[in-house]
Amino acid sequence: MKRYSVFAVAREALRDHMGWERAWASPEPKKRYDVIIIGAGGHGLATAYYLGKNFGITNVAVLEKGWLGGGNTGRNTTIIRSNYLQDPSAAIYEKSRSLYETLSQDINYNIMYSPRGVIMLAQTEHEVRGYKRTAQANALQGVTTEFITPQRVKEIVPIINLDGPRYPVLGGLWQARAGTARHDAVAWGYARACSAMGMDIIQKCEVTGIRRDGDKVTGVTTNRGDIDCDKLGIVVAGHSGHLADMAGFRLPIESVALQALVSEPIKPCMDCIVMANTVHGYMSQSDKGEMVIGGGTDGYNNYTQRGSFHHIEETVRALVETFPMVARLKMLRQWGGIVDVTGDRSPILSKTPVEGIFINAGWGTGGFKAIPGSGWGFAELMAKGHSPLCDEFGLDRFYQGRFIDESVAAGVAH
């Protein structure tokens, strides 16, 4: 792998940019790997990367039925934050956020991490109390957040309307080191780093069956032939239930469409992320100038990557009240992704009833922010059998009634 640097740019500028090599190889699948990861999205690629970097396991294949990063990794609103209420959540999300800070240097790929800060608006008395509690919890967890006044909100976000008739802004939870990153670059950067370590990233390779010998996994069946493995990681977000069905167990997960939309690009007007969970809308401005708007999830299971139309109206209605200037914007495009939602809105990073199969799922509506931390912890879980970051997120927590309940604290929007 040739390193990217300012010298590389200068060198290529002198020879018409003919010397750039492909960022990752596209090999034919081998007969056998030590580890197979199903799903070449952010979480799958990050898992493979940290398997190689932290544990020296490089005989790894990452299988992807579509194209790399074409699922939820390329469909989210790129928000990175770690202001969660529960300790296990704060630990893994803060690990993730801190890895994002230096990720561009670590993988030699500019992911354009922009620590611009996030405000979660408190628009009811309940939210004020809830966010003050979260700020206290964060202080104990070592996550820097503070509860700020409406006047401070207005200073940070001049375009906001504080005194809406129905839900005035009563304050906000402010995390200054939260931010955004270029979502495609996260997948591409990890893929390039994995490929450089000798791992095989195999696109257009759909897993159609999981082979097992008794209670132990032996490999997968794909549309490009059978591939054997010792360990299998299922990291497929919305299709987790589908893959679990192939492996012969069921999950506490329901898949629904979550949608987002962006406006036409305009001049810079908002240099942070604002989330309004009560009215259910959140917004940031991309580097291109588009207002990136997160919408709601559908109220029923589906796999359509589209989203119900009426949610667009609800989201935009909420935003128009909070940001009156949005009323004058044209919307450019809208899209959906299939998210895997658990009952307690916390992820599942776990061993499964089948020996050798591990599952990383249930990130629901907020997986992008967790990519590096999830990969870090899940790689440790797959390599060593347990991980301090993942142990609380096992499948057994449902059996034991030991939930990590983020549904009230954060589950509405991510």
Place this chain on the structure above:
Amino acid sequence: MLILTCPCCGVTAEETEFHQGGEAHLKRFGPGSSDDDFHTYLFAKENPKGVHFERWRHNNGCGKWFHAARDTMTLEVYGSYPAQTLEPPQDIRDAITAKRPGWRWREFA
């Protein structure tokens, strides 16, 4: 956007008038059951890619619960039937078979 017909009041309306209430035809386990049964009843989801049977409530209408058969990939609604039914009626199974031969959902086919 889904169009559903409420079998209780006969009204046909789009999805904002209704509310989905999870999987249909659950076998319930309460006090005295094994931990495995109780866990499966509470948490293990079918979450199928394809044919699905669900409970719906006519929230902004008659307020009654009913069952619906739906496809989670195409969003086609195969039909709705009363909540008091223990298994999907034959005409709805036939309608599904016409579109998706060989379908299976738990013990139903």
